[in-house]
Amino acid sequence: MKKVTVFDSTLRDGAQAEGVSFSVEDKIKIVKALDRLGLDYVEAGNPGSNPKDLEFFERIKSVELKNTKIAAFGSTRRRGISPSEDGNLQALLGAGTDTVAIFGKSWDFHVTDIINATLQENIEMIYDTILYLKENGKTVVFDAEHFFDGYKNNAEYALKTLDAAVQAGADCLCLCDTNGGAFPDEIYDITKLVAEKFAVPIGIHAHNDCGMAVANTIMAVKAGAVHVQGTMTGFGERCGNTNLSTVIPNLQLKLDYSCIPEENMTELTHIAREVSEIANLKLNDREPYVGKTAFAHKGGMHIDGVSKNSKSFEHIDPSLVGNERKFLTSEVAGRTTILSMIKKIAPNIEKSSPETTRIIDRLKELEYEGYQFEGAEGGFELLIRKELGKYKPFFELETFKTIGEHMSNENMQTATAMIKINVDGKTEITAAEGDGPVNALDKALRKALEVFYPSLAEVHLTDYKVRVLDGNSATASKVRVLIESSDGEESWTTVGVSKDIIEASWKALVDSIEYKLIKDIENKYKSFL
Numbered sequence: 001m002k003k004v005t006v007f008d009s010t011l012r013d014g015a016q017a018e019g020v021s022f023s024v025e026d027k028i029k030i031v032k033a034l035d036r037l038g039l040d041y042v043e044a045g046n047p048g049s050n051p052k053d054l055e056f057f058e059r060i061k062s063v064e065l066k067n068t069k070i071a072a073f074g075s076t077r078r079r080g081i082s083p084s085e086d087g088n089l090q091a092l093l094g095a096g097t098d099t100v101a102i103f104g105k106s107w108d109f110h111v112t113d114i115i116n117a118t119l120q121e122n123i124e125m126i127y128d129t130i131l132y133l134k135e136n137g138k139t140v141v142f143d144a145e146h147f148f149d150g151y152k153n154n155a156e157y158a159l160k161t162l163d164a165a166v167q168a169g170a171d172c173l174c175l176c177d178t179n180g181g182a183f184p185d186e187i188y189d190i191t192k193l194v195a196e197k198f199a200v201p202i203g204i205h206a207h208n209d210c211g212m213a214v215a216n217t218i219m220a221v222k223a224g225a226v227h228v229q230g231t232m233t234g235f236g237e238r239c240g241n242t243n244l245s246t247v248i249p250n251l252q253l254k255l256d257y258s259c260i261p262e263e264n265m266t267e268l269t270h271i272a273r274e275v276s277e278i279a280n281l282k283l284n285d286r287e288p289y290v291g292k293t294a295f296a297h298k299g300g301m302h303i304d305g306v307s308k309n310s311k312s313f314e315h316i317d318p319s320l321v322g323n324e325r326k327f328l329t330s331e332v333a334g335r336t337t338i339l340s341m342i343k344k345i346a347p348n349i350e351k352s353s354p355e356t357t358r359i360i361d362r363l364k365e366l367e368y369e370g371y372q373f374e375g376a377e378g379g380f381e382l383l384i385r386k387e388l389g390k391y392k393p394f395f396e397l398e399t400f401k402t403i404g405e406h407m408s409n410e411n412m413q414t415a416t417a418m419i420k421i422n423v424d425g426k427t428e429i430t431a432a433e434g435d436g437p438v439n440a441l442d443k444a445l446r447k448a449l450e451v452f453y454p455s456l457a458e459v460h461l462t463d464y465k466v467r468v469l470d471g472n473s474a475t476a477s478k479v480r481v482l483i484e485s486s487d488g489e490e491s492w493t494t495v496g497v498s499k500d501i502i503e504a505s506w507k508a509l510v511d512s513i514e515y516k517l518i519k520d521i522e523n524k525y526k527s528f529l
Contacts, residue, residue, distance in 0.1 A: 001258040004251055005227040006244065007041040007101075007141070007174075007203065008034055010275060012073050013241050014231040015045070019281065024056050026278050028063060033278075034232065035068040037271045038260035039244075043071045043101055043229075048091035057095040067261070071099040071141070076129040079117045083132035093136055100133055103143035103176070106161040107150030119157060123164045130168035141227075142170040143205060148182040151190050162198060172201045172227050177216060180209025180239060188219040195224030203227030206242045208234065213242040218250060221257065228259075232275045233283055233290075245272040246288045249321050269322035277488070282463060289321045292491075296326040303327050326377075338363065341377075345384055359387050370469045370480050370497040378485075378492035378515040379508070385518075394517050395449060396422045397510075402437035402502060417444040423452045438464070438505045445509060455520050456513060458487040466501065483508040487516060 011027050014020060022030070027044060034042050044060065045053035060070055072095040077086040084090075092100050104126040105111045111122040126142070133140050142165040144150075150158035162173050175191060187204070195202045204220035204227070206213040217228050228251075234243030245268060251257040252265065272290040276283040285292040295318040297303045305312035306325065318325050327340055338360055342349045349355050362383065363373065373380040385391035398420040405414050417440035418431040430448040434440030442461060450456050463484035468477045481504040484493045492515050496507025 001252075001256055003226065004221060004257045004259050005040045005172075005201070005203075006248065006259050007043060007071070007227060007229045008039050008232060008244060009043045009205075009229055009236070009241065010034070010231040010233075010279075012043045012045050013236045014279070016237040017235040017240065017281075020235065020279050022279070024052055024059060027056050028060065029278050030232075030275055031060065031063065031065070031068065031070070033271050033274050035065045036264070037267055038067045038264040040067070041069050041071050041099060043073050044097075046073045046088075046091075047095040048074055048088035054091070054095075057097070061096060069099055070097050071101050072097045073101045073103075076102060076104040076122075076125040077132075079115065079121055079125065083128050086129075089129065089132065092133070093138075098137075099139040099141065101141040101143055101174075102129055102133065103145045104129070104161060104165070105146065105150075106144040106158045106176075107146035108154045108157045110146055110150075123160060126161055127164040127168045130165055130170050134169040139171050140169065141172045141174055141203065143174045143176050143229075145176050146178045147175040148177045148186065148190060149179055152186070159194075159197070162194065166198055166200055170200060172203050173198060174203030174205050174227060174229060175220070175225075176205040177207055177213075178205075180207030180213065182206075182212075182216060183210070184212060184215045184219040187216040188223045191220040191225055192223035201226050203229060204242075205229040207237065208239040208241060208243075211239070213240070214246050214250070217242045217247050218255075221251060221255075233272050233279075233281070233287070235279065235281055243287070245290045249289050249316075253316060253320060265320060266322040277486070289316075290323060293326070294318070295323055298327075341380060342384055342388075345381065345390060346388055349388075355388060359384055362387055366497075370478050371495055372480060372482075373495065376482060376493045376495035379494040379511050382494075382511050382515060382518075394423070394453070394514055398422055398427070400441065400444070400506075402441055404437055415440040417441040419444040419448055421445075421448050423449075426452075428452070437502055441502070441506065442509055445513070449513060453517055453520075455487075456516065459485055459513070459516055461512075462486045462491065463493075464505075466504075469497070479504050481505045481508045483512050485512045485516065490519070492516075 010030060015022055031042050044056060047053050047057050072092050074088050074092045077083045077089060105122050108119055111117050111119055130140050130142060144161060147158055165173060175194060202225045204217050204225045206216040228247060230242030230244040230247060232244050234240045248259045252259045269290040273283055288294060295314055297306055297313060302313045306314060310317060339351050339356055342356060342359060400419040402415055402417045414433055415437040416431060416433050420429045428448045428451050430444050432440055432443035432447055434443050446456050461483060465482040467480045469480055478497060478499050479501050481496045482493055484491060494508045494511035494515060496504040498504040
């Protein structure tokens with residue numbers, strides 16, 4: 001297998017995504033996760049840009065990493081000064097990393113119209129910077145910014161910038177599709193030409209503005225690139241970067257390249273989800289390889305085919321990347337799928353058992369009413385338990401009340417929820433404020449139940465969806481609420497339906513909490529076995 005070096009930029013390019021702000025602790029957690037996966041490099045930030053990155057580079061020195069090297073990021077020296085006088089370059093040296101990624105302009109338009117330098121000045125800035133870093137013992141990755149646009153506009157000059165980097169001692173030339181506008185055939189042809197022209201490793205850094213970052217990265221590797229840059233789940237500036245959780249298995253499982261240690265591939269799904277969780281971004285359910293629905297089957301024919309031979313409707317075995325197959329629960333899924341869910345709770349139930357028929361009939365009734373269980377397996381598991389008599393509520397609601405308040409002068413809307421519950425004859429009354437009645441109700445319920453069930457402190461809502469089921473009834477329409485919850489280790493979804501959005505939300509909230517408590521009991525039981 002031919003080695004492809006993986007250079008992760010989640011902590012630098014990924015941090016430039018809208019809505020992402022890493023703390024130093026977040027960055028350290030992500031580095032440890034990517035090290036467990038076995039990535040070669042993590043580009044951790046620009047030490048010359050802010051105090052937070054300076055603190056990170058200082059603290060990461062004491063973290064023991066088994067697989068990953070830390071790289072600092074910066075730009076070529078400023079125009080008109082020497083490298084030794086450039087504060088950014090001094091900060092790069094102070095970061096103490098063995099590897100440095102330096103970006104420089106390779107598009108003549110950017111040189112003359114954006115940084116207001118002459119073409120020769122830019123060549124000298126590239127050469128001087130890399131030479132200075134090499135003299136200070138650094139491994140240097142040269143990120144040729146806007147290379148593909150630059151090549152298409154002025155190929156001769158774009159290649160001169162690479163030549164200057166090589167002459168100064170660059171260890172890798174990374175070709176950047178910074179605007180994300182190149183097509184795969186362009187990436188292949190230009191990368192192939194560069195790989196044949198220069199005797200140093202060639203890399204690819206693609207953005208996803210045309211939705212082609214992964215395809216462009218694959219084509220660059222086929223053309224001779226041996227270094228790929230991207231972010232773990234694809235988030236980054238504008239439309240994002242190359243998604244490494246897609247590129248790595250594509251290269252390693254499909255094209256026989258070595259990206260990470262073979263035994264670590266089964267960690268891919270877990271690491272991708274962990275990074276998304278730390279970044280406070282919801283991982284796209286339909287993300288290839290690592291998404292929740294990447295190996296989800298709903299149609300009866302598909303499910304039957306996969307049950308007989310998985311390759312009938314799956315391009316790989318999901319276990320290879322640490323994901324799992326899902327047969328979605330719905331009225332079109334078929335009896336076999338429903339039975340597989342039932343057997344997780346009652347292994348003795350058969351396809352012909354009356355309990356199976358009863359559960360299927362109840363499922364159809366609820367879906368007719370507006371419930372949807374294909375995205376709410378937690379809710380369906382509770383339905384099965386109730387129909388089989390294997391369910392006992394963990395608490396009883398005596399009353400709840402929500403009060404909304406809108407302060408027009410301050411353009412704010414708040415809500416208060418008061419709740420009274422009973423657990424084994426003991427009563428708990430609490431109240432909580434929230435951003436709207438559902439949020440307030442959620443907080444009040446958890447606050448009350450944590451007195452009896454402390455593990456609920458780990459649970460938080462990760463998604464909340466409302467779907468109007470009958471628009472013709474206007475504000476009297478029935479709504480379906482889907483709530484996704486997580487305890488940091490596992491995620492589950494529950495559903496509620498009603499003409500009252502508060503009641504629908506309440507049903508989904510209760511099921512979410514009871515699902516968690518049931519799983520706690522099961523896990524505790526397993527620990528004794």
